[in-house]
Amino acid sequence: MIVFSIVLYVLIGxxxxxxxxxxxxxxxxxxxxxxxxxxxxxxxxxxxxxxxxSRLSMKAQAPRAPSQAEQV
Incomplete structure (x- = not known):
């Protein structure tokens, strides 16, 4: 906008x-x-x-339930 104002000032006068x-x-x-x-x-x-x-890293660090640990 600054350049536009200066160009108008110079061209139109x-x-x-x-x-x-x-x-x-x-x-x-x-x-x-x-x-x-x-x-x-x-x-x-x-x-x-x-x-x-931080929430994703907290989920990754959460301990697994015993039933899930046995399946892995």
Whole structure:
């Protein structure tokens, strides 16, 4: 969005500098929000992955019932 605003400013030349700075500020705020959202999504997915992995490893370490141990 920042590049788009600057290209419009250069090509058209009718956009006042105040409007350009407003668009650049809006783009920076939007980028910051999206970056924060992406970081939170990655962190939550990694936490879920660790929970699933720990539960799978707990199941593998659980002792088997005597009837199952005899069959193996």
């Amino acid at each position: 009718e956009m006042p500098k105040e409007t350009l700075f407003e668009w650049i500020l809006f783009a920076l705020v939007l980028d910051a929000v999206l970056l924060l959202y992406a970081c939170l999504a990655v962190i939550s997915l990694r936490c879920c992955e660790r929970i699933v992995q």
